[in-house]
Amino acid sequence: MLFIFLLGVKIDPTIIYRSGKRTFAIGILSFFVPYTLGGIVALILSHFASLDKDVLKVLPIVVEVQCITAFPVISCFLAELQILNSEIGRLASSSSLVCDVCYCIVSTVKFAAHLSSTQSIGVTIGSLFSTAVLFSFIFFVVHPAAIYAIHHTPEGKPVQEIYICGTLITLMLCGFLGEVIGIDAIVISFMVGLAIPDGPPLGAALVDKLECFVSVVLLPLLFAVVGLRTDVFAIQKMKNLWIVQLIICIAIFGKIIGALLPLLFCRMPFRDALSLGIIMNCKGTVELAILINLRLKNVLNDELFAIMILTLVLVTGIVSPVVKALYDPSRRFLAYKRRTILHHQSEEELRILACIHKQDNVLAIFNLLSASNPTEKNRIELVVLQLVKLVGRASSVLVAHIPREKPSDRIFNAFNKFEDAYRGKVSLHCYKGISPYATMHNDVCYLALEKRITFIIIPFHKQWIIGGMAESSFAFKQLNKNVLEKAPCSVGVLIDRGNQKKFWCGYMNESTYLVAVLFFGGADDREVLAYAKRMLDQPNVNITLFQFTSSEDIVGGTDRSKRLDTEILSEFRLSAFRNDRVCYKEEVVMNGRDVLTVIEEMESFYDLVMVGRRHEDSQLMAELTKWKHGELGSVGEILASLNIGAKTSILVVQQQTRFWGSRDPEESTHLRRVTL
Incomplete structure (x- = not known):
């Protein structure tokens, strides 16, 4: 819960409103293209291939997990490659957040449909009403309370400890209420994190207080649990392995195509567009947390869990060197003319x-x-x-x-x-x-x-x-x-x-x-x-x-x-x-x-x-x-x-050292603008 809560705290949801049409197009297509292609292939396989019941039940879940492009994972990956504030980095960050919103919408619709098909109308309405009340409490009580704490913190002064304690108590209370009404505490903790404004003073104070504990204690425990739960020798049937790998490859290909199409339409260089498509396939701790949660609930058996974990590690290991080879943000910092004081025209600003x-x-x-x-x-x-x-x-x-x-x-x-x-x-x-x-x-x-x-x-x-x-x-x-x-x-x-x-x-x-x-x-x-x-x-x-x-x-x-x-x-x-x-x-x-x-x-x-x-x-x-x-x-x-x-x-x-078509800093010194 704390890890997911911190991820929510670090996110600024308002960047969705500041995103342009290109970002929305990339985020939406990066989710629905692989979701559609993966779903079609899974449907075909379920009808024309003889599959185990466990595999048949899990294929839609495999498609959903592969369609996720977790914003926190993408941000951490971009920061490690030192391209977080490059053009591709900003596009990937904003697009991944749009992609996450698409995933939440699809998950909500599926949850409501599942509830209505398995429960009575009264239980369904009660559950949806309870969910709406809890979310309203988060956004209309928790968020204003966080704003109040920020406004009552003097400029440059640390946040009072009572505000930190109050935030953590609210997190635990909301997580408990979420579990009572049937919503996973992980989802609620993320929503509470989103309600806290990112950056100084409150968001930065929470990150400063909890980051070390989460990174040094909780994350290693997560990795240890995943490692202990992963039994490579449980993979017995190569048919199951190849079926799952086919779905994953289709989803990866679909996500790359979904990111490429709007970028090529906007005339972005192919290498940069391909780099963004590959970045959108990066997986990390969020996907690990989802998979281990599915395993603990026995949605995934040992064989399928091992296949998913090994594939996640393999794909993430490949993405990093490929992106490093394809994308260099400094390439676009080449000017097409001499931008120096020496070559500056006196009549220009x-x-x-x-x-x-x-x-x-x-x-x-x-x-x-x-x-x-x-x-x-x-x-x-x-x-x-x-x-x-x-x-x-x-x-x-x-x-x-x-x-x-x-x-x-x-x-x-x-x-x-x-x-x-x-x-x-x-x-x-x-x-x-x-x-x-x-x-x-x-x-x-x-x-x-x-x-x-x-x-x-x-x-x-x-x-x-x-x-x-x-x-x-x-x-x-x-x-x-x-x-x-x-x-x-x-x-x-x-x-x-x-x-x-x-x-x-x-x-x-x-x-x-x-x-x-x-x-x-x-x-x-x-x-x-x-x-x-x-x-x-x-x-x-x-x-x-x-x-x-x-x-x-x-x-x-x-x-x-x-x-x-x-x-x-x-x-x-x-x-x-x-x-x-x-x-x-x-x-x-x-x-x-x-x-x-x-x-x-x-x-x-x-x-x-x-x-x-x-x-x-x-x-x-x-x-x-x-x-x-x-x-x-x-x-x-x-x-x-x-x-x-x-x-x-x-x-x-x-003096300017980099400009298009020359490596000699003294070249074109005599060039002057000529009016014809």
Whole structure:
């Protein structure tokens, strides 16, 4: 009961209402196509094949079990494959819930028909009335009580223990009443779980209290009971084995066809559609619980139970490697054009995606956006994505933010004020992504692709505060690494050292923002210089360009790359000609120590230092790499580790690396839009 109850708590039934026609089509067809095909084959076999009475009685049950696509099982499977918040993952989660609703409807109809055929009219009406009363109690008493507990829990505070105890007592009471009126306690516990809103505070608190006990104690007991009840040597008749296997194979084939048809109609790639069809056949703990329940009630004999369990294990074992081979969510994050600041057309909006973890990330992003010179002619389309860890729920969420007067909305409220300050220059779109840390990058890359983002700003995994450094987050570090590897556009990792300067608030009061650009050479440094070039027209931004030169090559690379470096430097210096707010410094260095000396001499003078992430191999870079190497690149890691000033923020930029038809990040640099 507790296991099924927790599954219900983690489910958000409202996703059915948010699902589109495609999801409904997949869910309905994934249930009724195998149900129909399996039922027809079972009917034919029962009439034309000589079957044992036990097998004949069980064939409809085999069809029903194979038609189940349990939402909790699918969610766990997707989370293990790290595709929970991919396009296929979201489709599979929503479709499985629709499929479960279809199963519940069919089971209810069959239960009512069985009751009316075996009991008197009075008993039937009484049983149905009792069921309706119990369900009404769950949805019109238990659910409002859960909402009451949530509303009376202060923001950020834990749920009171009395609410937890009251929920568990209600669960036991409803389960007992369900058994009294003839409904399995497992069904009632699931319905009670659905009545509890998923996620914080109440749903997350229940999961936190019970998950360990259920996972460590109850689930192993379930597996042990299933194992002890499974007698492989009870399989004596190969005919029974092949009959059951035929029904299962027909149901699997029907479920794949049911998922494929609407997806192919919507022109989804065949491999992705096939992957979804295979995922819908995944089985797990819910099916195990159903089978052991049927065995304990003697609906299944030892032979048929063993066949069903072994088939379930075999199918689930095959599904995982097949899906891994067929589906890679990062494949769709390939853009069809260069989405970089360098290739951005000046008359177009600059689309920026700002990723936020918490309130502390906001101020540094505001200052950077203000320095990016949003004007009525060169507008910025800002997409804000708040990234939240998935807790107390089974499915990931990526939704547009709906404004509410809640303390948790202060991040989005701050961005609304920023939009008001730059009215007509900045347009704002807010989103919230709730997903596991391991797959959070899928939300970032998906939104960047859908919104045709040019530049992603993502916070560094270390957060500095005044007087020291806060703890590092390994989860955020992996997130940044995945975004840098798979983003369909340019990416900037923003390192905030706790600078409390509110440049964005003082841009009308001639507040000055000092920016330093370190240029060594290469595609990423050219992207940095293109960004700095956009800042030239911001009257309150002063830019200092440090160009590092040497008698030997500063960085490696082709002659074409070096020619492009020279061209963009010439363009920048020409744009900055007679601009008193721009300073050019050529730093001649002989080794890595000279580079460190230049960086250390910056002290606390600058508000922002910008540098490229990757640099081609050279003797100088090899020397720097020996000292520091990580996801920010050699120079970026050195800047992040050295004490160049408590107020200095750092932006480490990587130019777009993935676009359709090319693996060379420097390819098509000269392509410009031509108006015919």
